[in-house]
Each structure stands twice: as structure tokens, then as C-alpha cells.
Amino acid sequence: MKFVYFTHSLTSCWNHGNAHFLRGVLRELQSGGHEVAVYEPKGAWSLANLLADHGEQGLQPFHEAYPELASTMFDETSGFERTLADADVVIVHEWNEPWVVAAIGDLRRRSGRFLLFFHDTHHRAVSDPQAIRRLDLSRYDAVLAFGATLVDAYRREGWGNRAFVWHEAADIRLFRPPAEEGHRRGLVWIGNWGDGERTAELETFLLRPAKAAGVGLDVYGVRYPVPALAMLAGYAARYRGWLPNPRVPSVFAQ
Structure with a gap:
């Protein structure tokens, strides 16, 4: 079978968690003998x-x-007729412009x-249902949420x-224990800044306990504003930036 997937980006995982799951799924489809084709918009954020x-x-x-x-x-300016002429299954991710969906x-x-299929990995169907209603899904066979x-x-x-x-999951070809366990140190947290939506939780359940226990903490992620970096420094947490x-x-x- 030929699977065609329209994503925000396959090549970039910068503040794009869906890329992790998508890459693993596509590779599994290939290993099962299926053909996959991926399309992403020019200038993706x-x-x-x-x-x-x-x-x-x-990259x-x-x-x-x-x-x-x-x-x-x-x-x-792209036409999709030739792209989809021999497709068996087409999946359109919700992080596409409405004109693409339509x-x-x-x-x-x-x-x-x-x-x-329409693939939804965002909370807006609950938090902002009008945003989903503005998408023309009338010709879609099903939703994968x-x-x-x-x-x-x-x-x-x-x-x-x-x-x-359709739960997202780790790519087990990539995420697996090392062949030999080496020296381990400290604590690591990997996550992007959430526009303040989880600031209190990070401070309560990560930063304070790590400092109280005297455990070294490394933080990876993007979009950390100056106040967030100052908060990390105040708890002696080391900010490491983006992690591919x-x-x-x-x-x-480690």
C-alpha cells in the first residue's frame, strides 16, 4: 500500500513533538513493505x-x-492530483493550513x-472547538485522535x-536501553517552555525537589524566555537548549 502523510514538518523536531512519533510510524510502515510519501509546507514554523x-x-x-x-x-501553487493519484491511504495532520485540509x-x-484520515494531536478540539469546526472535514473518512x-x-x-x-508513542528502534550501562549522574528534564501553562508544576515538582535533594539538574528545550532562564538559574538548574x-x-x- 502507499501511504501519503501531510505534516507540519518531518525534518524538524524543534518544538514539534509530533515529528518524533511520525518518523517512527513511517519507518515501521516502510519496514513492513509499504511505500510512504511525506509532504510538508514550505516555510514551516x-x-x-x-x-x-x-x-x-x-538537520x-x-x-x-x-x-x-x-x-x-x-x-x-502546488497541485495534489499527481501526488495522490496512486495513494491508498492519505493522512492529514491538524497542523496544516485550512486550505490544505480542504x-x-x-x-x-x-x-x-x-x-x-484527519490526524489530531492537539487539545483544541476540546479547548477551542470552533477552530476545528472551521476546517472542512466533510470528505474525510475518519479522525485519528x-x-x-x-x-x-x-x-x-x-x-x-x-x-x-491513536496514541502517540516512542520509536522503539531508536528509544531503547544502551547495550552497556555506563556511569549515570544527576537528573534530566526534556521539555519546551509551555507559555506559562506549567510553570508552577515545574517549580513544585521538579526544580524545588531537585535542589532540596542536592541532585544536579539539566534542562533541555526551546522557547525559554529570560524570566524562565532566571528561574532555572535560581534553582541551580543547567539550561542546555534544544536537544535533537x-x-x-x-x-x-547518562
Whole structure:
């Protein structure tokens, strides 16, 4: 079968957690004998930020870990007819512009040759349902949502048994224990700044306990503003910046 996936970015995991799961799923499909094709928009926010911070070298960890994966860029001048002419399954991630969601749905209406799924890994179906209602999903066969609460929200909107839970998970080809356990030290936390939505939790359940226990703490992630960096420094936590996802297992192993 041929699977076509429209993502925000395959190549960049800069503040883009879905990339981790997507890469593993696509590689598993390939290993099962399926053909995969990936499309991402030109100028994607995640990729633009990665290149701005780290240049082309920032892409090296992805290419080293996933040499079999590649993506094709598209924009509003791109036509999807040839792209989807021989597709069996098409999945459109919610982090795409509404025109992309609508255009692919229209192709599904006109051709009817492929199964079309909407992949939702965000909370806005619950927190901002109007944002989802503004998307034209009328030609989509089903919704793949990353949790039961989201599925319930879609079912309330009339999707019934066409809404399914698809939990995100770790790529076990990449995330596995080291062959030999080495020296381990301190504590590590990997996560991006959440626009203040979890500041209190980080301070209560991570920073204070680590300092009280005298455990060295390394923090990885992006979008930490000056006040957040000051808070980390106040708890003697070391801020390490962006960590490419393929290098997470080696950091955890330490």
C-alpha cells in the first residue's frame, strides 16, 4: 500500500513533538513493505526556527537517524492530483493550513480512490472547538485522535464510530536501553517552555525537589524566555537548549 502523510514538518523536531512519533510510524510502515510519501509546507514554523538557531547542521541528527525518510515541500501553487493519484491511504495532520485540509478533502470527493484520515494531536478540539469546526472535514473518512477525550469531542460533533484513538508513542528502534550501562549522574528534564501553562508544576515538582535533594539538574528545550532562564538559574538548574530527538536516548542513558 502507499501511504501519503501531510505534516507540519518531518525534518524538524524543534518544538514539534509530533515529528518524533511520525518518523517512527513511517519507518515501521516502510519496514513492513509499504511505500510512504511525506509532504510538508514550505516555510514551516518549526523548520524555520531550527534553521535560524542551528543552520543546516541542525538537520544532521535527523538525516543520520532516519536516512530512509525524506519529505517534499509544497505551497499554495502546488497541485495534489499527481501526488495522490496512486495513494491508498492519505493522512492529514491538524497542523496544516485550512486550505490544505480542504483541498485534499475535495480531491477525495472527486476521486474517491483513497482513504482519507484527519490526524489530531492537539487539545483544541476540546479547548477551542470552533477552530476545528472551521476546517472542512466533510470528505474525510475518519479522525485519528491522540486521546479518548478528543475522540469523545469528535463523537459529540457527529463523527460517531469514525473517530479513533491513536496514541502517540516512542520509536522503539531508536528509544531503547544502551547495550552497556555506563556511569549515570544527576537528573534530566526534556521539555519546551509551555507559555506559562506549567510553570508552577515545574517549580513544585521538579526544580524545588531537585535542589532540596542536592541532585544536579539539566534542562533541555526551546522557547525559554529570560524570566524562565532566571528561574532555572535560581534553582541551580543547567539550561542546555534544544536537544535533537534522535539524541534523547543517549542523554537519558547518562
